[in-house]
Amino acid sequence: MHEWLAIAREPAVVHRARRIALIVGTLLITINHGDALLHGELSLLRLGQMALTVLVPYCVSTISSVGVLRELRRDSAR
Numbered sequence: 001m002h003e004w005l006a007i008a009r010e011p012a013v014v015h016r017a018r019r020i021a022l023i024v025g026t027l028l029i030t031i032n033h034g035d036a037l038l039h040g041e042l043s044l045l046r047l048g049q050m051a052l053t054v055l056v057p058y059c060v061s062t063i064s065s066v067g068v069l070r071e072l073r074r075d076s077a078r
Contacts, residue, residue: 007066017061025054
């Protein structure tokens with residue numbers, strides 16, 4: 001677990017995950033909450049949902065990147 005977290009905090013992994021979260025999160029927020037945003041219907045619940053909408057692609061990107069990097073590093077150590 002320590003190795004996994006160390007890789008997840010590497011600058012390249014964090015940068016990639018942020019970029020993906022910004023792009024995919026914005027698209028998903030537009031799709032899922034666009035009407036509410038246009039009508040000014042923002043509540044704490046909706047803002048929480050929007051934050052989770054951005055957090056999910058961040059997590060997916062991080063998990064994927066860490067998995068690939070661990071595999072590549074394991075293969076290169078052989």
